[in-house]
Amino acid sequence: MTPLGGHLWPGRRRLTAGLWLLWILLLSGALGAIALLSLLVGVQRVSISEVLVSGSLDHTIVMGVRLPRVVLGLLVGGALGGAGATLQAILRNPLADPFVLGVSGGAALGATIVIVAVALLGGSWAEQIASGAGTTAAGSAGILAALPVSAAAALGALATTLLMLGVARTGGRLDPHSLLLAGVVFNAFAAALILFLRTMVTPDQAHALLPWLVGSLGHRPWPHVLVAGVIVLSCSLFLVFRASRLNLLSVGEESAAGLGVDVDRSRMELIIVVSLMVGASVSLAGLVGFVGLIVPHLLRLLLGPDHRLLLPASILGGGTFLVGCDLASRLAFLSVGTEPPVGVVTALIGAPLFLLLLRRSSARGQG
Amino acid sequence: MKMLRAAPVPFMALLATGALLLSPRTAIPGGEEASVSSRTTEASTNLPFLLGPVPPDDPSRLVSLSPALTDLVIELGAGELLVGVTRFCDSPSTQGLPRVGGFVDPSIEAVLALRPDLVVAEPSPGNREAVTRLAELGLTVRVLPHGGVAEVRRAILVLGEDLGRATRAQGLLNELDSDLEQVRAYASAQPPRRAALIYGREPLVLAGPGSFGHELLTIAGAKNVASGAKVAYPTYPLELLVAGRPEVIVETTMTGGRSGPLPHLGFARHEVIPGDLLLRPGPRLGESARLLFEALYPEAASDNDADASP
Numbered sequence: 001m002t003p004l005g006g007h008l009w010p011g012r013r014r015l016t017a018g019l020w021l022l023w024i025l026l027l028s029g030a031l032g033a034i035a036l037l038s039l040l041v042g043v044q045r046v047s048i049s050e051v052l053v054s055g056s057l058d059h060t061i062v063m064g065v066r067l068p069r070v071v072l073g074l075l076v077g078g079a080l081g082g083a084g085a086t087l088q089a090i091l092r093n094p095l096a097d098p099f100v101l102g103v104s105g106g107a108a109l110g111a112t113i114v115i116v117a118v119a120l121l122g123g124s125w126a127e128q129i130a131s132g133a134g135t136t137a138a139g140s141a142g143i144l145a146a147l148p149v150s151a152a153a154a155l156g157a158l159a160t161t162l163l164m165l166g167v168a169r170t171g172g173r174l175d176p177h178s179l180l181l182a183g184v185v186f187n188a189f190a191a192a193l194i195l196f197l198r199t200m201v202t203p204d205q206a207h208a209l210l211p212w213l214v215g216s217l218g219h220r221p222w223p224h225v226l227v228a229g230v231i232v233l234s235c236s237l238f239l240v241f242r243a244s245r246l247n248l249l250s251v252g253e254e255s256a257a258g259l260g261v262d263v264d265r266s267r268m269e270l271i272i273v274v275s276l277m278v279g280a281s282v283s284l285a286g287l288v289g290f291v292g293l294i295v296p297h298l299l300r301l302l303l304g305p306d307h308r309l310l311l312p313a314s315i316l317g318g319g320t321f322l323v324g325c326d327l328a329s330r331l332a333f334l335s336v337g338t339e340p341p342v343g344v345v346t347a348l349i350g351a352p353l354f355l356l357l358l359r360r361s362s363a364r365g366q367g
Numbered sequence: 368m369k370m371l372r373a374a375p376v377p378f379m380a381l382l383a384t385g386a387l388l389l390s391p392r393t394a395i396p397g398g399e400e401a402s403v404s405s406r407t408t409e410a411s412t413n414l415p416f417l418l419g420p421v422p423p424d425d426p427s428r429l430v431s432l433s434p435a436l437t438d439l440v441i442e443l444g445a446g447e448l449l450v451g452v453t454r455f456c457d458s459p460s461t462q463g464l465p466r467v468g469g470f471v472d473p474s475i476e477a478v479l480a481l482r483p484d485l486v487v488a489e490p491s492p493g494n495r496e497a498v499t500r501l502a503e504l505g506l507t508v509r510v511l512p513h514g515g516v517a518e519v520r521r522a523i524l525v526l527g528e529d530l531g532r533a534t535r536a537q538g539l540l541n542e543l544d545s546d547l548e549q550v551r552a553y554a555s556a557q558p559p560r561r562a563a564l565i566y567g568r569e570p571l572v573l574a575g576p577g578s579f580g581h582e583l584l585t586i587a588g589a590k591n592v593a594s595g596a597k598v599a600y601p602t603y604p605l606e607l608l609v610a611g612r613p614e615v616i617v618e619t620t621m622t623g624g625r626s627g628p629l630p631h632l633g634f635a636r637h638e639v640i641p642g643d644l645l646l647r648p649g650p651r652l653g654e655s656a657r658l659l660f661e662a663l664y665p666e667a668a669s670d671n672d673a674d675a676s677p
């Protein structure tokens with residue numbers, strides 16, 4: 001089994017600084033292009049000259065409506081892409097992804113518990129307004145409500161990860177396959193618990209949870225984006241600087257240990273950083289699936305398995321993919337009169353693509 | 368490895384099931400305030416509020432983010448001010464108007480592009496972020512809770528004032544009050560009848576205390592068999608409903624009423640009320656209460672009709 005094999009150009013293994021820079025520039029260019037496109041294209045036609053006029057309608061639409069969503073998409077997509085690449089390396093399994101491992105499920109569970117508690121105890125929006133909270137348009141209550149949700153999501157992700165690590169560790173060794181299985185089972189458990197919690201709130205409140213469970217880029221208050229953004233960016237940087245460690249881990253436990261790597265410790269450290277990052281992204285956008293699975297996968301085919309390039313590439317690629325999917329969901333409004341949650345789009349694109357890759361690799365495995 | 372590859376499917380399936388489980392319930396608009404039964408009392412009812420800049424004295428471009436409020440705007444005689452509505456707004460006079468999305472998922476961009484000078488919305492946990500963002504971007508948003516009688520009465524007056532239709536609003540309110548008064552008077556002359564209002568069959572969802580349906584049942588003289596439920600829209604065990612010995616089961620055509628009586632409830636009279644009058648609170652809720660009264664007490668209703676006609 002060579003789970004991380006499958007380089008398009010098996011001959012070209014060595015990563016030179018020039019090649020690295022070229023790919024990073026290319027991917028950054030793609031990211032910039034899709035971000036720009038997302039700013040300029042939408043339900044409403046805008047003219048570039050108007051956008052530059054502060055106070056104009058087009059300016060408001062681009063800066064006030066589209067920009068926050070693009071930023072959100074870049075953060076969440078980047079976090080998921082980077083988390084997926086890292087998990088696939090340390091678990092040496094191409095199926096590893098925050099969604100599959102239960103990390104996302106744990107984050108969602110943590111966030112749902114807080115959302116439901118607030119719904120049951122905090123009173124309705126109108127009651128909060130009547131009692132003087134959030135009387136300004138900015139709705140400070142919304143921000144105060146958002147921060148505990150982020151914290152709970154991150155805690156949920158971390159707690160799940162630690163639980164999974166505990167379950168999958170046998171005789172001092174971490175068994176990647178047990179970890180994946182445990183994650184899948186935990187996801188089912190988390191989903192059941194979330195559905196149970198939803199029956200306790202009004203249909204309206206339960207309905208509000210739905211887009212979030214499917215994954216959607218909504219209208220998060222700026223302070224919330226800022227907090228999660230700092231977490232995502234610093235975790236991403238940490239991972240990028242640990243890329244050569246990832247290379248060693250992805251070769252195999254024995255080899256890594258032989259090269260002087262404290263395998264368990266490194267793994268633990270990386271998994272904790274990944275769960276922080278996933279928690280932050282889930283608190284922003286809910287359970288967006290397939291980004292962490294498909295993006296590192298595709299990029300590995302294109303760029304090879306060297307994580308010094310693959311990891312930053314997955315972060316950039318994740319952002320590009322998610323912003324692109326969000327653009328597709330926004331444009332769907334023109335034909336269906338509603339925006340499907342972005343998680344629906346990532347699954348619609350990601351699932352067939354993944355099956356195709358799976359088919360390809362198993363065909364090659366036989367041949 | 369094979370097993371691992373197949374594994375993510377159950378989770379996706381569970382999520383999909385969740386979406387399906389939820390969808391029949393989303394047909395019930397409003398009722399957001401009703402998560403705790405004590406919230407239905409007049410004193411603690413949710414009040415309308417304004418977000419964003421001060422509204423113009425005479426708004427001329429109106430966007431409605433709620434089907435019930437669209438109906439109210441039309442009833443107030445201000446339908447011609449509407450420049451955008453939700454995709455659920457089905458009143459004939461809104462045909463041809465731009466759609467700005469749904470109740471919980473309005474497209475901010477589409478609303479902004481219509482350059483409204485007033486946006487009206489019902490508060491809901493689902494649309495809170497979007498509505499707040501609209502106000503942040505400089506639009507005036509009138510937020511009107513609209514889940515029960517007291518809230519509808521307030522919404523009529525406040526929106527009437529906002530739209531410069533105060534007289535018409537007072538007229539609507541008087542009409543509503545006298546309709547309700549009449550139903551209450553008829554109902555008080557009858558012995559309370561045990562009844563249940565069904566919001567959905569699969570799963571079985573009843574109007575519990577705090578819901579609009581419960582309020583209507585009470586006005587129309589019924590004793591709601593689900594009044595002991597802890598939430599406003601409980602998923603109710605069938606055996607508990609049977610054990611509650613309802614005399615009348617009320618359903619609407621929009622929530623499964625067309626498929627005949629429920630199983631094991633043959634002893635109860637099965638009444639089906641057409642349309643969404645029992646589901647969507649609005650200025651015509653006097654009519655809803657009257658229809659419900661007629662369903663509960665058909666014999667008394669025909670007597671009253673005979674009295675009324677000379």
